[in-house]
Amino acid sequence: MEVLAASTDEDERYEAAKYLADHPDTHAIGALAIALCTGDEFVRFWAAHALGVTQHPDAVLPLCGALRDIESDVRDAAADALAEVADERAVQPLMRAFLREGLGRNALVRIGQPSVTALLAALEAKAHLVGHRIVLVEALAEIADPRVGPALLGILHDGNEPAEVRQTAGECVTDLDDGKYYAEAMKALELLSWMQDDDPFKHDWVDDDEDEVE
Numbered sequence: 493m494e495v496l497a498a499s500t501d502e503d504e505r506y507e508a509a510k511y512l513a514d515h516p517d518t519h520a521i522g523a524l525a526i527a528l529c530t531g532d533e534f535v536r537f538w539a540a541h542a543l544g545v546t547q548h549p550d551a552v553l554p555l556c557g558a559l560r561d562i563e564s565d566v567r568d569a570a571a572d573a574l575a576e577v578a579d580e581r582a583v584q585p586l587m588r589a590f591l592r593e594g595l596g597r598n599a600l601v602r603i604g605q606p607s608v609t610a611l612l613a614a615l616e617a618k619a620h621l622v623g624h625r626i627v628l629v630e631a632l633a634e635i636a637d638p639r640v641g642p643a644l645l646g647i648l649h650d651g652n653e654p655a656e657v658r659q660t661a662g663e664c665v666t667d668l669d670d671g672k673y674y675a676e677a678m679k680a681l682e683l684l685s686w687m688q689d690d691d692p693f694k695h696d697w698v699d700d701d702e703d704e705v706e
Contacts, residue, residue, distance in 0.1 A: 494523075495507075495508040496508045496509060496512075496520070496523040496524060496526065496527045496531075496539070497522070497523040497526050497527070502531065502532045502534075502535055505527060505531050505535045506531075506532075506534050506535050506538065508527075509524065509527055509531070509535050509538035509539045509541075509542055510538045510542075512524065512538075512539075512542035512545075513538050513541040513542040513545060516542070516545040516546045516547075517546070518546050518548045518550075520542070520546075521543065521546060521548060521550045521551055521554075524539045524542050524543050524551075524554070525539075525543070525551075525554035527539040528540060528543065528554050528555075528557075528558055529554075529557075533563045533565065533566060536558065536561060536563070536566045536569075537563075537565050537566050537569050538569075540555060540558050540566060540569035540570045540572075540573045541569050541572070541573060543555055543573050543577075544569075544572060544573025544574070544575070544576035544577060545573075545576060546577075547576055547577055547578075548577070549577070549579055551573070551577050552574070552577055552579045552581050552582055553581075555570045555573050555574050555577065555582070556570075556574070556581075556582055556585040556586075558570035559571060559574075559585050559586070559588075559589040559595065559596070564593075567589070567593075567595060568595065571586065571589060571595040571596040571598075571599055572598070572599075574586060574596065574599040575596075575598045575599035575601075575602045576602075578599070578602040578603050578604075579603070580603055580606035580607075582599065582603065583600065583603060583606055583607050583610050584610065586599050586600050586603075586607075587600070587610045587611075587614060590614075590624070590627075590628075591614065591620060591624065594623075594624065594627070597627055597631050600631055601631050601634045601635060604635050604636070604637075605635060605636075605637050607631075607635065608632065608635055608637045608639055608640065611628055611631060611632050611635075612632070612639065612643055614628055615628050615629070615632075615643070615647065618652070618653075622654045622656055622657060625653075625654070625657045626656060626657055626660045629644065629647065629657060629660045629661050629664060630660065630664060632644065632664075633664035633665070633667075633668065640668065641665055641668045641669050641672065641673050644661040644662075644664055644665040644668070644673075645661075645665055645673055645676065645677065645680075647661035648661045648662040648665065648677060648680050648681070648684075649680060655684065655688055658684055659681065659684060662677045662678075662680055662681040662684065663681070665677045666678065
């Protein structure tokens with residue numbers, strides 16, 4: 493702990509942080525938080541992991557701050573560590589990290605019900621990339637909460653949603669709540685499939701030049 497907080501030798505701090513990632517010590521949280529702000533990239537990376545394995549509430553705020561670290565590896569490590577801590581105070585920072593660069597999906601799922609409101613709000617905003625919306629739907633489906641089934645059915649029936657998002661919502665909702673939504677979801681998925689097949693703008697384009705080469 494003293495090495496992390498006081499040493500100017502980054503190799504020593506690296507070894508100390510890495511050791512603590514394998515040997516959780518809640519007494520080291522303060523020193524790890526300092527290292528997460530002041531160490532080099534490798535020290536910060538292992539400090540984030542070491543904070544996560546403590547699974548202690550005091551690790552939450554330093555890890556949330558590290559979601560804005562300048563190095564992507566450190567940001568990834570912070571998101572993974574927050575999944576270990578699973579504290580609801582991290583929901584909003586994780587949502588911002590997810591919408592900014594796709595980080596934190598597993599942490600939001602691990603936190604569970606406290607994440608549902610934020611996930612639903614992000615989907616209702618309809619302002620995010622299709623890929624992000626699909627991941628948000630999949631994350632919701634992994635959380636046991638009575639709001640999830642009706643929300644996913646609403647997405648499946650929403651004609652303004654991209655077909656890929658509707659398809660994912662339908663596939664996810666069929667397994668929820670002991671099959672409660674199965675029949676309705678399957679009917680809607682069948683209709684969605686028919687609409688896609690009947691889409692006059694959907695073509696299999698052929699490259700004439702490639703045809704000539706063959």
